[in-house]
Amino acid sequence: MQTRRLILARHGQTEWNSATRYQGKTDVQLNDPGRLQAGRLAARLSSWEPELFFTSPLSRARETAEIVREGLQMEERPALTVLGDLAEIDFGDWEGKTIPEIEASYGKLYRDWREDPSRVTPPGGESFPQVLERVGRAFERILAGPAGRILVVGHGGIMRAALVRLLGVSSSLVWRMRMDNCSMLGIDFWKDRAMLAFSNDAVHLLVEGEEEARRLPIPE
Secondary structure: OOOEEEEEEEOOOEHHHHOOEOOOOOOOOEOHHHHHHHHHHHHHHOOOOOOEEEEOOOHHHHHHHHHHHHHOOOOOOOOEEEOHHHOOOOOHHHOOOEHHHHHHHHHHHHHHHHHOOOOOOOOOOOOHHHHHHHHHHHHHHHOOOOOOEEEEEEOHHHHHHHHHHHHOOOHHHHHHOOOOOOOEEEEEEEOOEEEEEEEEEOHHHOOOOHHHHHOOOOOO
16 A cells, blocks of 8 residues: 655754743744754654655744754755744743643633634634644645655644644544654555554653664654
Protein backbone atom coordinates (compact mmCIF):
# COMPACT_ATOMS: atom_id res chain seq x y z
CA MET A 1 0.00 0.00 0.00
CA GLN A 2 1.58 3.28 -1.11
CA THR A 3 0.95 6.05 1.41
CA ARG A 4 1.98 9.62 2.04
CA ARG A 5 3.04 10.60 5.54
CA LEU A 6 2.59 13.91 7.32
CA ILE A 7 4.45 14.39 10.60
CA LEU A 8 3.46 17.31 12.82
CA ALA A 9 5.78 18.17 15.71
CA ARG A 10 5.09 20.54 18.57
CA HIS A 11 7.73 23.11 19.47
CA GLY A 12 10.09 22.74 22.42
CA GLN A 13 9.43 23.99 25.92
CA THR A 14 9.28 27.67 26.89
CA GLU A 15 9.25 29.30 30.32
CA TRP A 16 5.52 29.88 29.87
CA ASN A 17 4.96 26.19 29.17
CA SER A 18 6.71 25.25 32.40
CA ALA A 19 4.46 27.69 34.29
CA THR A 20 1.24 26.47 32.55
CA ARG A 21 0.86 30.00 31.14
CA TYR A 22 -1.20 30.41 27.98
CA GLN A 23 0.97 31.63 25.07
CA GLY A 24 -1.16 31.69 21.93
CA LYS A 25 0.00 34.38 19.50
CA THR A 26 2.41 35.84 22.10
CA ASP A 27 5.91 35.26 20.71
CA VAL A 28 7.60 33.43 23.58
CA GLN A 29 11.04 31.96 22.86
CA LEU A 30 12.33 28.49 23.68
CA ASN A 31 14.12 28.08 26.99
CA ASP A 32 17.29 25.99 27.36
CA PRO A 33 15.40 22.75 28.15
CA GLY A 34 13.27 23.44 25.06
CA ARG A 35 16.37 23.69 22.88
CA LEU A 36 17.62 20.38 24.28
CA GLN A 37 14.23 18.86 23.46
CA ALA A 38 14.49 20.22 19.92
CA GLY A 39 17.91 18.59 19.61
CA ARG A 40 16.45 15.21 20.61
CA LEU A 41 13.65 15.67 18.08
CA ALA A 42 16.23 16.56 15.42
CA ALA A 43 18.15 13.36 16.22
CA ARG A 44 14.97 11.28 16.02
CA LEU A 45 14.09 12.73 12.61
CA SER A 46 17.66 12.92 11.30
CA SER A 47 17.28 10.11 8.77
CA TRP A 48 13.60 10.54 7.89
CA GLU A 49 14.32 12.76 4.82
CA PRO A 50 11.21 14.96 4.47
CA GLU A 51 10.54 16.35 0.99
CA LEU A 52 8.68 19.42 2.30
CA PHE A 53 9.16 21.28 5.59
CA PHE A 54 6.80 23.90 7.04
CA THR A 55 6.72 25.90 10.27
CA SER A 56 4.69 28.44 12.20
CA PRO A 57 6.19 31.96 12.18
CA LEU A 58 6.31 32.16 15.99
CA SER A 59 9.87 31.96 17.28
CA ARG A 60 9.38 28.93 19.55
CA ALA A 61 8.24 26.86 16.57
CA ARG A 62 10.59 28.38 14.05
CA GLU A 63 13.69 27.82 16.22
CA THR A 64 12.60 24.23 16.84
CA ALA A 65 12.21 23.75 13.08
CA GLU A 66 15.62 25.28 12.38
CA ILE A 67 17.27 22.93 14.89
CA VAL A 68 15.51 19.95 13.29
CA ARG A 69 16.46 21.05 9.77
CA GLU A 70 20.11 21.42 10.75
CA GLY A 71 20.07 17.85 12.07
CA LEU A 72 18.69 16.24 8.90
CA GLN A 73 21.22 13.86 7.35
CA MET A 74 20.47 14.83 3.75
CA GLU A 75 22.69 16.16 0.98
CA GLU A 76 20.03 18.72 0.11
CA ARG A 77 17.81 19.69 3.01
CA PRO A 78 14.32 20.95 2.11
CA ALA A 79 13.73 24.68 2.38
CA LEU A 80 11.89 25.78 5.51
CA THR A 81 8.58 27.36 4.49
CA VAL A 82 6.92 29.68 7.02
CA LEU A 83 3.10 29.75 6.96
CA GLY A 84 1.25 32.38 8.96
CA ASP A 85 -1.83 30.15 9.13
CA LEU A 86 0.16 27.70 11.29
CA ALA A 87 0.51 30.21 14.15
CA GLU A 88 -1.01 29.16 17.47
CA ILE A 89 -4.60 29.97 18.42
CA ASP A 90 -5.12 33.55 19.59
CA PHE A 91 -6.26 33.14 23.20
CA GLY A 92 -7.02 36.85 23.64
CA ASP A 93 -7.29 37.99 27.25
CA TRP A 94 -6.09 34.60 28.50
CA GLU A 95 -2.60 34.98 27.06
CA GLY A 96 0.04 35.49 29.72
CA LYS A 97 -2.20 34.02 32.43
CA THR A 98 -1.72 30.65 34.11
CA ILE A 99 -4.44 28.02 34.11
CA PRO A 100 -5.31 28.65 37.80
CA GLU A 101 -5.58 32.40 37.08
CA ILE A 102 -7.91 31.79 34.13
CA GLU A 103 -10.01 29.35 36.15
CA ALA A 104 -10.30 31.88 38.98
CA SER A 105 -11.30 34.79 36.71
CA TYR A 106 -13.42 33.09 34.04
CA GLY A 107 -14.83 30.02 35.79
CA LYS A 108 -17.69 28.54 33.74
CA LEU A 109 -16.60 30.20 30.50
CA TYR A 110 -13.23 28.48 30.70
CA ARG A 111 -14.76 25.14 31.71
CA ASP A 112 -17.19 25.32 28.77
CA TRP A 113 -14.31 26.14 26.39
CA ARG A 114 -12.37 23.14 27.65
CA GLU A 115 -15.42 20.94 27.04
CA ASP A 116 -15.91 22.15 23.46
CA PRO A 117 -13.96 25.13 22.05
CA SER A 118 -16.31 25.37 19.07
CA ARG A 119 -19.04 26.74 21.38
CA VAL A 120 -17.04 29.33 23.33
CA THR A 121 -14.52 31.98 22.28
CA PRO A 122 -11.87 33.33 24.68
CA PRO A 123 -12.54 37.03 25.38
CA GLY A 124 -10.70 39.08 22.77
CA GLY A 125 -9.47 35.90 21.10
CA GLU A 126 -10.08 33.70 18.10
CA SER A 127 -13.05 31.39 17.68
CA PHE A 128 -12.38 27.73 16.99
CA PRO A 129 -14.25 27.88 13.65
CA GLN A 130 -11.86 30.68 12.62
CA VAL A 131 -8.92 28.48 13.64
CA LEU A 132 -10.29 25.57 11.61
CA GLU A 133 -10.71 27.80 8.58
CA ARG A 134 -7.08 28.94 8.51
CA VAL A 135 -5.73 25.50 9.42
CA GLY A 136 -7.73 24.16 6.49
CA ARG A 137 -6.10 26.74 4.21
CA ALA A 138 -2.66 25.80 5.49
CA PHE A 139 -3.09 22.10 4.90
CA GLU A 140 -4.63 22.58 1.48
CA ARG A 141 -1.33 24.22 0.54
CA ILE A 142 0.84 21.71 2.44
CA LEU A 143 -0.84 18.70 0.84
CA ALA A 144 -1.37 20.17 -2.63
CA GLY A 145 1.59 18.47 -4.31
CA PRO A 146 2.67 14.83 -4.64
CA ALA A 147 5.32 14.85 -1.86
CA GLY A 148 5.29 11.60 0.12
CA ARG A 149 7.03 12.88 3.28
CA ILE A 150 6.01 16.19 4.81
CA LEU A 151 7.15 17.70 8.12
CA VAL A 152 5.36 20.51 9.97
CA VAL A 153 6.52 22.16 13.21
CA GLY A 154 3.85 24.07 15.07
CA HIS A 155 1.74 24.24 18.20
CA GLY A 156 -0.50 22.03 20.31
CA GLY A 157 -3.68 23.90 19.46
CA ILE A 158 -2.96 23.82 15.74
CA MET A 159 -2.10 20.10 15.81
CA ARG A 160 -5.45 19.43 17.48
CA ALA A 161 -7.25 21.57 14.92
CA ALA A 162 -5.49 19.59 12.16
CA LEU A 163 -6.97 16.39 13.58
CA VAL A 164 -10.44 17.96 13.43
CA ARG A 165 -9.95 19.09 9.82
CA LEU A 166 -8.11 16.09 8.42
CA LEU A 167 -9.62 13.18 10.38
CA GLY A 168 -13.03 14.54 11.35
CA VAL A 169 -12.32 14.33 15.09
CA SER A 170 -15.00 16.04 17.21
CA SER A 171 -13.98 19.43 18.55
CA SER A 172 -15.26 18.28 21.96
CA LEU A 173 -12.29 15.89 22.15
CA VAL A 174 -9.42 18.23 21.31
CA TRP A 175 -8.44 19.15 24.87
CA ARG A 176 -8.50 15.47 25.85
CA MET A 177 -5.54 14.75 23.58
CA ARG A 178 -2.03 15.20 25.01
CA MET A 179 0.43 17.02 22.78
CA ASP A 180 3.66 17.28 24.79
CA ASN A 181 6.46 19.65 23.84
CA CYS A 182 8.50 18.22 20.94
CA SER A 183 6.11 15.29 20.55
CA MET A 184 5.17 14.02 17.10
CA LEU A 185 1.81 13.33 15.50
CA GLY A 186 1.73 11.14 12.38
CA ILE A 187 -1.02 11.12 9.75
CA ASP A 188 -0.92 8.81 6.73
CA PHE A 189 -2.83 9.38 3.49
CA TRP A 190 -3.95 6.63 1.16
CA LYS A 191 -6.13 7.51 -1.83
CA ASP A 192 -6.80 10.89 -0.15
CA ARG A 193 -8.07 9.17 3.00
CA ALA A 194 -6.40 10.42 6.19
CA MET A 195 -5.50 7.86 8.88
CA LEU A 196 -3.95 8.45 12.30
CA ALA A 197 -0.58 6.66 12.42
CA PHE A 198 0.60 7.76 15.89
CA SER A 199 0.11 10.55 18.41
CA ASN A 200 2.11 12.23 21.21
CA ASP A 201 5.22 10.21 20.34
CA ALA A 202 7.96 11.70 22.51
CA VAL A 203 10.10 8.67 23.37
CA HIS A 204 13.15 10.60 22.07
CA LEU A 205 12.82 12.80 25.18
CA LEU A 206 13.08 9.78 27.49
CA VAL A 207 16.53 8.63 26.42
CA GLU A 208 19.85 9.99 27.70
CA GLY A 209 21.04 11.93 24.68
CA GLU A 210 20.88 12.63 20.98
CA GLU A 211 22.85 9.50 20.01
CA GLU A 212 20.22 7.34 21.71
CA ALA A 213 17.40 9.38 20.13
CA ARG A 214 18.95 8.91 16.70
CA ARG A 215 18.61 5.13 17.01
CA LEU A 216 14.87 5.28 17.70
CA PRO A 217 12.76 4.44 14.64
CA ILE A 218 9.81 6.39 13.30
CA PRO A 219 6.67 4.23 13.72
CA GLU A 220 5.64 2.31 10.60
